[in-house]
Amino acid sequence: MNILQALFFPPEQPGGVSSMVPYIQERFLKLGWQMELFSLPKRVRGKGQEEIVFETFDVTPFLGDPIVDKYLQTIRDYIWWTRLRLKKSYDIIHAHHPIAALVMKQLYPDTPVMMTIHSSFERELVLNGRIKENSTAHRFLVSIYGELEAKLDRLLTVSDSFRTYLSPFMKDSSVIKVIPNGFDEKRFKPIAHENAVPQFITVCRLVPAKGLDILLHACAELKRRGHPFVLHIIGDGPIREELEQLAVSLDLYDDIIFYGYMLHPEEFMPFFDVFVLPSRAEAFGSVFAEAALCWLALVGTNVGGIAEQIDDGVNGLLVPPEDAPALADALEKLVVDPTYRYNLARSGWDKAKKVYSLQRVISQLKKVYLSLKPEE
Structure with missing residues (x-):
């Protein structure tokens, strides 16, 4: 099976996602699976020009907010970079950021795309004093969860408490499977x-x-x-x-x-x-x-x-x-x-x-991957 792990930050960046996914790749390669990592370099800014359409909400009322506009431009940049760099097909795409997930589903509509929701950008912005709850940016960012629910083939998250946090922003958060992070x-x-x-x-x-x-x-x-x-x-x-x-x-x-x-x-x-x-x-x-x-x-x-x-x-x-x-x-x-x-x-x-063993994560992910595309 050939799987693409679609990150937002490059793997060398600090953080739980970045430190874990390369070890997941290493373990799956040892099992004989094909797995690649993909991310958006920091140098790619302001390249994308494509119009972005959301299925579950109208983006028009949010336009003009600087955080929203930057987020939308980053989606365009991710589309531009993906079109430029990826020329092959995959059996499954596993995204680790909403932008990566939405872009991959747009560009690979016939490929199963799943996502692990690792954290909440909007909550980080609120706690860090950059936006207020129910502000334009906050309402836009929580609307993204409904878009992910509607478009993606499978959703995962890393804790029961975070699944509870997500529930008000989705029609049915019970479909989200919890797989806590694991470590080598x-x-x-x-x-x-x-x-x-x-x-x-x-x-x-x-x-x-x-x-x-x-x-x-x-x-x-x-x-x-x-x-x-x-x-x-x-x-x-x-x-x-x-x-x-x-x-x-x-x-x-x-x-x-x-x-x-x-x-x-x-x-x-x-x-x-x-x-x-x-x-x-x-x-x-x-x-x-x-x-x-x-x-x-x-x-x-x-x-x-x-x-x-x-x-x-x-x-x-x-x-x-x-x-x-x-x-x-x-x-x-x-x-x-x-x-x-x-x-x-x-x-x-x-x-x-x-x-929190990495082997437990590998076993659980393998089951999810096979449920999306059983090996022939």
Whole structure:
């Protein structure tokens, strides 16, 4: 079987989708299946000219909004690039972004096209303060879900909570199959170590949705309680300077290291003790599973896919979003009791290996692919 994995970002970009799909390709190639990756390069901008028609809603009222206009132009660019680069047919196309999915179905109408909905662009924009709920851009972006439901042959998503989030925007969200992300455990190599001072690490894009302002306030409270620590922040983004200034104002300058973007943070994580990320929303939160496989104790917020990965007090700790004192309390538990921290980390590793294995994803995807186009 010949399958095209249609991404939006190139595979080398950071993030759960980009880090997982190449490993999926590697496993299927070993099984004797043909599989290619395709994405839109950043250099392709403003090339496409085709008119875009939606079946389930009228786009006219949304035109003129800058976010909508950019989104539509990106669809045109993806069409232009796809026509230029792809010259063969495929048995199945598996898209990982709405733009890729809609373009592929337009250009390959007779080919089964499925999509995994990994996250919500509109929710990210709301949480990052770029749009308001029920604004023109928000209404356009949530309308895309109905278009995907109407046009595509199969829809997947990464958590039950995210399927629930999608349900108001679709006629029947029960048709969406949930396949949580999976990870090649060979990438993760836990290392026995003893840190005299507890080492916290977080890995994310530096945007408001990730709640790093809450993390810094929690760390300031932990410091006021007399607990030493070092916080390592891996990632970059538009609020890095703001976070650095906040760290200075909270007297945390000597307790935090900002590393910027790192391609393979999983090679770095095993040397630390606690992974913490107080996201305001998260469809799945791949980095939690990755941190668990590095044998780190987990601390996250009780939102979305994070709450499906962490059983509070069993394989990690959950706190409410926007609650710096509660986050400080959770971190304090792990700082003062290394045995408790170790036991949580061990339980997290056990669950991640069993539930979030890449082999499980391969098996589930294979069933979906064969249901769309059985092998002859």
